[in-house]
Amino acid sequence: MSTVFRPFSDWPIPLKICLSFASVMVMGSILLAMPFSQLASSEAVYFDHLFNSVSMVAVTGLFTVPVASTYNLIGQIISLILIQLGGLGLTTVVSAIILQFGKRVGLKEEVTLQQSLNRNDRTRFRNFILSVVKYTLVIEAIGAALLLIHFVPLYGWAKGGFTSIFLAISAFNNAGFDNLGTSSLIEFVDVPVINTVIPLLIILGGIGFSVWFDVSTHFKQLLSARSWTDLKGTYREFKLHSRLAITWTIWLLLSSFILFLLLEWNNPSSIGPLQWYDKLQAGFFQSATLRTAGFATVNYTQLHIVTLLVSSVFMFIGGSPGGTAGGAKTTTVALVVMLIYSELKGLANVNYKNRTLKMDIVKRALVIVVMFIILNIAFVALMTIFDEHVPLQYLIFESASAFATVGLSADLTPTLSRYSQTLLMMAMFIGRIGPITLFTALGNNRRKRRDITYATGDILIG
Numbered sequence: 162m163s164t165v166f167r168p169f170s171d172w173p174i175p176l177k178i179c180l181s182f183a184s185v186m187v188m189g190s191i192l193l194a195m196p197f198s199q200l201a202s203s204e205a206v207y208f209d210h211l212f213n214s215v216s217m218v219a220v221t222g223l224f225t226v227p228v229a230s231t232y233n234l235i236g237q238i239i240s241l242i243l244i245q246l247g248g249l250g251l252t253t254v255v256s257a258i259i260l261q262f263g264k265r266v267g268l269k270e271e272v273t274l275q276q277s278l279n280r281n282d283r284t285r286f287r288n289f290i291l292s293v294v295k296y297t298l299v300i301e302a303i304g305a306a307l308l309l310i311h312f313v314p315l316y317g318w319a320k321g322g323f324t325s326i327f328l329a330i331s332a333f334n335n336a337g338f339d340n341l342g343t344s345s346l347i348e349f350v351d352v353p354v355i356n357t358v359i360p361l362l363i364i365l366g367g368i369g370f371s372v373w374f375d376v377s378t379h380f381k382q383l384l385s386a387r388s389w390t391d392l393k394g395t396y397r398e399f400k401l402h403s404r405l406a407i408t409w410t411i412w413l414l415l416s417s418f419i420l421f422l423l424l425e426w427n428n429p430s431s432i433g434p435l436q437w438y439d440k441l442q443a444g445f446f447q448s449a450t451l452r453t454a455g456f457a458t459v460n461y462t463q464l465h466i467v468t469l470l471v472s473s474v475f476m477f478i479g480g481s482p483g484g485t486a487g488g489a490k491t492t493t494v495a496l497v498v499m500l501i502y503s504e505l506k507g508l509a510n511v512n513y514k515n516r517t518l519k520m521d522i523v524k525r526a527l528v529i530v531v532m533f534i535i536l537n538i539a540f541v542a543l544m545t546i547f548d549e550h551v552p553l554q555y556l557i558f559e560s561a562s563a564f565a566t567v568g569l570s571a572d573l574t575p576t577l578s579r580y581s582q583t584l585l586m587m588a589m590f591i592g593r594i595g596p597i598t599l600f601t602a603l604g605n606n607r608r609k610r611r612d613i614t615y616a617t618g619d620i621l622i623g
Contacts, residue, residue, distance in 0.1 A: 179594055182218055182247070186590070189214035189243040198236035205231050208579065213240075215586045218247035219593035220485055222337020222455025222568020223559075225575050225582060229342050234323075237340050241330050247593070248334030248366065248485035249297060293370050297333065304329035304362045311354045332362035334485045337455015337568030346446075350458040351435065356442040359456060360449030367452045367480030368410055375403040401516055402492065406481040409491040410452070417475045418448035421468065430463035451475040453486040455568020462571045466554050469571070473561040476569065477533065487566025487592045489533045496526035529595070536591065537564055540584050547580040563588035 190211040192198060199205065205226045212225045217240055228240055308325035315321060324340060331338045339345060349355040365373075376383075379395050386392040396404065422444040425431045432440045446458045451472055461469065479488010496511065500523050503511045510517045541560045545553065555571050562569045563585045574585065 182590070182594055185243065185246050186211075186215045186218045189218060189239065192239050193232065193236055198232055198239055200231060200233050200236075203231045208582075212582055212586055214243060215589055216568070217243040217336065217338060219566050219589035220244060220247045220334045220336040220453075220487070221563065221566040221589045221592075222331075223563060223570055223574045223585060223589070224338070227343045228338055228340050237323075237327065240338065240340075241327060244331055244334050244336045244338060248336065249294065289370075289374070292374065296373060300362070300365055301326075301329045301333050304333060304358055307354060307358045311349075311352055328359065329362060332359045332454060332456065333366040335363055335366050335452070335454045335480065335487070335566070336485075337450070339456070344460075345455075345457040347458055347460060350432075350443050350446075351439045353442065356446050356458065359454075360446055363449045363452055363454040363456075364410070364414070367454070367484050367486030369406055369481040369484040371400075371483045372403045372406050372481065375400050401514060402482075404514060405492050405495055409495050410481060413452070413475065413478060413491065414448045417451050417472075418444045420471055421447050424465055424468045424471070425459075428463070428465060431459045447472075448475075450569065451567065453479045453488050453565050453567045455562075457569055460572075461558070461569060464571075469554050469558045472569070473558050476561045476565040476567045477537070479565045479567075487564075489530050489565070493526045493529050496523050497530050499523075500527060533564060536588070537561060540564070540588055543584055544577075544581045547578045547584075551577070559585070560588060564592040566592045 190207070190213075193210040193214055194205075194207050203226075209226045209231070212223075213228075213231075215221075216223045228237060232240060305322075305325040305328075308328055309322060312321035312324045316324060327338075327340045330336075337345075346355060346359070376399070379398055382395040382398075383392065386395055399407075422432075422440060425433070425444075426440060427433050432443045435443065443458055446456075450456050453476065461472075464472075477489055478494050479490055480486020481491045482493070496518065499511050499513060499518075503509075511520070511523050512518065537557075537560050540563075541553075541556050544551075544556045544560065548556070551573065555573050558569070558571060559573050559577075561567070566589055574582070577585070
C-alpha cells in the first residue's frame with residue numbers, strides 16, 4: 162500500500178495538495194457525466210458536471226444544474242463520495258485506509274497531511290488520522306439518524322433515509338448540497354429538527370479537527386465541573402488555538418444571528434410573516450450556514466441589500482482551520498484584528514491570553530486576508546464585465562460565497578455566463594486549498610528562503 166504515494170513523494174507539498182484536489186475534481190466530473198450517473202431527463206453538458214464536481218470537492222454548494230433533477234441514485238452516491246473526499250481531503254482518506262490495514266505512511270506524507278489538516282505536530286499521528294475519519298463517520302451517522310425523525314414520515318424509509326444521509330454528510334462537510342430540488346431547505350424553515358441538527362453538524366465540521374480532540378481530552382473535566390469557576394479553569398487548559406477558535410466561532414455565530422434578525426425581522430419577503438420562534442430558528446440557521454455551509458431556509462434574493470453585504474463579510478471569515486469549512490478562517494482574521502488592535506494601542510507585540518504570538522504567524526495571517534480581499538475584488542471586477550446586467554451586490558455575494566466555499570446564492574449561479582461560472586470554479590478551488598498553498602505550488606517551492614538585509618530605509622505612510 163505504501164507504493165500509492167511513491168511516485169509523488171518528491172513533489173513539493175503544496176503541489177501535492179493542489180493536485181490531489183484537482184485530480185478528484187476531474188475524475189468526479191467524468192463519473193458524473195457518464196450516462197449511468199444521470200437521469201434520463203438530464204440536459205446537463207460536461208461543463209455542468211465539471212462545475213458541480215469542483216463545487217462538491219471544494220465543499221461549496223454552488224451548482225449550474227441541481228442534483229435532484231440531474232443525477233440518479235448512482236450519481237447522488239458519487240456526489241456524496243466527492244463531498245466526503247473534499248471535506249476530509251484525498252490524502253487523509255487514503256492514509257486512513259493504509260493505516261487501517263496496519264501499513265505505514267512515510268514521513269513526507271505525514272508532513273503533507275500536517276499541512277492539509279493545518280496541524281502543527283506529528284505526535285500520535287496514526288491515532289489522529291484514524292480518529293478524524295472515525296469521528297466524522299460517527300457524527301454523520303448520528304446526524305442522519307436524527308434527521309430520520311422528519312424525513313422518514315415525509316418521504317418513507319427509502320427516500321427519507323437516503324435524504325437524511327445525504328444532508329448529514331453534506332452538512333458536516335459544510336458542502337451545502339441537497340438532493341431535494343432547487344430551493345435548498347426553504348420549505349423547512351419552521352421545522353425544529355432541521356433547524357437544530359443541520360446547524361450543529363455545520364458547526365462541528367467547521368470548528369476544526371484539532372479543536373475536537375482538545376475538547377475530548379478535557380471532556381471528563383468539563384462534565385465534572387460544578388461551578389462557572391471550574392468550567393473556566395478547565396477552559397484555560399485548552400490549547401491557545403482551540404480557545405481562540407471557539408471564542409471567535411461563538412461570537413461570530415452570536416453577532417450574525419443578532420444582525421440577521423435586526424435587519425430581516427420585519428421584512429415581509431423573508432422572515433417577516435413567520436412566528437417569533439420561527440424567526441429565531443431562521444436566524445440561528447443563517448448564522449450557522451454563513452460559517453461556509455451553503456444551506457438556506459430563506460430566499461436570499463428577497464433579503465435587504467445590507468443583509469447581503471453583511472452576510473458577505475461573515476462568509477469571507479468562514480470557519481476554523483483544520484476542519485471542513487472554507488473562508489479566510491476565524492483564527493486568521495482574529496490575528497489580523499489583534500494586529501490592528503496592537504498597532505492602535507501602541508503595543509510592540511501581538512498578545513492573546515497572556516501569550517505573545519509569533520510575528521511570522523501574524524504576518525502570514527495578514528497576507529492570507531489581503532490576498533483573499535484582492536482576489537475577491539479582481540473576480541468581482543471581471544464578473545461585472547462578463548455579466549454587466551447583474552446588480553453589483555449579487556456579484557459580490559456570489560464571489561464571496563465561492564471564495565469562502567460557502568455555496569449560498571441569490572439564485573444567480575445557473576444564470577451567469579460560462580466565463581463567470583469559470584471564475585467561480587477557480588474561486589472555489591482557491592478557497593478550498595488556500596491562496597498561499599496555490600501560489601506556493603505554482604512558484605518554485607524547492608528554492609530555499611533567503612533572508613536579505615540591507616541598510617535601513619524610511620517610507621512615509623498614512
